[in-house]
Structure formats: C-alpha cells, structure tokens
Amino acid sequence: TGGHTSTGWTCALSNYSTGNQAVQCSGYNGYGQLGRGVIGGSQSSFAPVSGLGPGDNVKIKDLVVSDSEYGTACVIMGGGVDTDGQVRCWGSDNNGALGKGNGAVSHSAYPAGVVGLEGQNNLDKKAVSLVIGGAYSSQKTLCAVLESGKAKCWGYNGQGQLGAGGTDTTDRSAPVFVQADDGQPLSNVRNLAIAHHHDQSSVCAVLTTGK
Numbered sequence: 001t002g003g004h005t006s007t008g009w010t011c012a013l014s015n016y017s018t019g020n021q022a023v024q025c026s027g028y029n030g031y032g033q034l035g036r037g038v039i040g041g042s043q044s045s046f047a048p049v050s051g052l053g054p055g056d057n058v059k060i061k062d063l064v065v066s067d068s069e070y071g072t073a074c075v076i077m078g079g080g081v082d083t084d085g086q087v088r089c090w091g092s093d094n095n096g097a098l099g100k101g102n103g104a105v106s107h108s109a110y111p112a113g114v115v116g117l118e119g120q121n122n123l124d125k126k127a128v129s130l131v132i133g134g135a136y137s138s139q140k141t142l143c144a145v146l147e148s149g150k151a152k153c154w155g156y157n158g159q160g161q162l163g164a165g166g167t168d169t170t171d172r173s174a175p176v177f178v179q180a181d182d183g184q185p186l187s188n189v190r191n192l193a194i195a196h197h198h199d200q201s202s203v204c205a206v207l208t209t210g211k
Helices: none
Strands: 003-004 009-015 019-026 042-048 060-065 072-077 087-091 108-113 127-133 139-144 151-155 172-177 189-197 200-207
Touching: 009 108, 009 139, 019 060, 019 072, 072 127, 072 139, 087 151, 108 189, 127 189
Parallel strands: none
Antiparallel strands: 003 009, 009 019, 019 042, 060 072, 072 087, 087 108, 127 139, 139 151, 151 172, 189 200
16 A cells, blocks of 8 residues: 555555555545545545545556645556556646646546546557646646656646746646657656745656656
8 A cells, every 4th residue: 555645635545456456535625635526524534536446446557646735636547458547637626737628627526537648548648657746735737757758747837837838838727748949749758756946846857868
C-alpha cells in the first residue's frame, strides 16, 4: 500500500493478491476529492474511490494528489488495451485541473477521463507518469509524460507553466503538448517536476538525451 498525503485529506493505493488494485481516500471532502460520489463533509476512515475499488478489477500505474485542501487527485490506469495509460481525475476543477476540456469549472466526486489522455493504444494519449503542483493552494498545474516520449500539461498557466509556447499564459481545461524552442512538441521526455515558491511555480523536464 502506498500513501499520498495532502492538507486535510489523504489517498492510498492498495494492492491485492489477485493482482488488482484500489484507491482509498479519507479526510476533508469539500471538493469531492474523496471520490465517493458526494461533495462536502469529511470521512475519518478510508473507503474506496468510486469505480477504483477492490471489486472493480482495475490496475493503477500512478496516483497523484494536490498538496492543498482544494483537493484534486488523478490516476493512470493500467490493464487492457483500451484503458492502459488512461488518466482519470476527480475533486477540485479550479483552473481546469480535471481536464474535462469544456472550459467550465465543475468539481467532481467521481473519477472522469482527461480529454486527450484516453489511452486507446495511442502513444500520444497514453500517460506513463503524472505530476501535480502549484504556487497557491487553489492553482494547480498537471503534467503527464507520454508513452511517445512527449509531454502534455493542463490547468493553471499564469506564468506559462504549461509550456504552450511564446507568451501564452491562458489556463487550459484540456492537455496541450509542451513545446520545444522550435514550436514542435518537446520529445525524449523522461521525467517532469513542478516546483513552487510563494506565488510562483515552474515545470522542468529531464530528457533521455541527458539535458
């Protein structure tokens, strides 16, 4: 079992002898970050996230949670061809953190797929790792390293954290490719990290080329 703790709430990834996994959360639930179908209140004991419980026959590659009471959590699904690499998020949708792609802020107590990261055996839609972070507690930037070696980011972009190119500082509710200096998607991405200090944050990438 692996734990991921945030301000006032926490989630854990549980492994079972069957080879299946589950995400279980407890604590504050003001934005539906416990993933139990309701928004509000709190829960002192751990319970499975809806659709990601021990009886749901799921495999999970990664779990990230935001470090604030404005809770957002995301997972990378494993398993079958159609779901492998798929990203699902729940909780606070501030700055488009849930990746719904419609531009409207709508918190969710159920895990829902992120637009453009549906898996479906498409290397540009399959995530292999996730990061989440932000300067202020309500400002969240999320990024995924893709099976293709590229990267996509979404959410808060106040200082250009999404790497969308030029002087673009528009928040995104759907992932966009991180761009290289030539305007093409950055390639050979191995890892991503988000650093923050007071009201500033930045995203950095480590490439397989050693840069």
